[in-house]
Amino acid sequence: MALQHFTGHSQELALAAAAQITEEEREERRKEAEKLDEKLRFIVEKIPDRRYHIMGSNAGAGSGEFHMYRASRRREQERLERLDEEWEAQKQAEEFEKKQEELRKADEERTAKKRDKRNRKKEKQKAKKQKQGEGDVATAGAAPAADGEQQQQQQQQGGGSSDEEDGKVEQADLD
Structure with a gap:
């Protein structure tokens, strides 16, 4: 201390x-x-830092030292230009990142909205199939083996079970 x-x-x-x-x-x-x-x-x-104590314009004027002033001024001007360019590049990069983030959020919202819509449609179709299955006397009183045969017939006709359809949708979903 x-x-x-x-x-x-x-x-x-x-x-x-x-x-x-x-x-x-x-x-x-x-x-x-x-x-x-x-x-x-x-x-x-x-x-950014700026140097304010640089040689004045009349420093060495009329003497052999003027070329030193000119070189010093040129270096300082180049340094200031470089600082300004870096500052602009940084601002543009930040602006780009901000825009990318906004676009990503908007895209994510659209994707979520469409995903919800697909899921609602899928649930509606499942509910409709279940309702049809309950109303059908042949399937309501059939044995479990008959249900398996019915699924095999659907697969042979080109339709898969609802579980397989769910898997296809989930695999295609990139979110």
């Missing part, structure tokens, strides 16, 4: 003041320090 710099009576006062800090205050100070560090990192990373 920085208390080593204090000597004598002032050191005792500093130690007494440090002892009065509670655990909650320490935690609060630590959190504030983390927030400040995060802000500083943001500033350093996101905000």
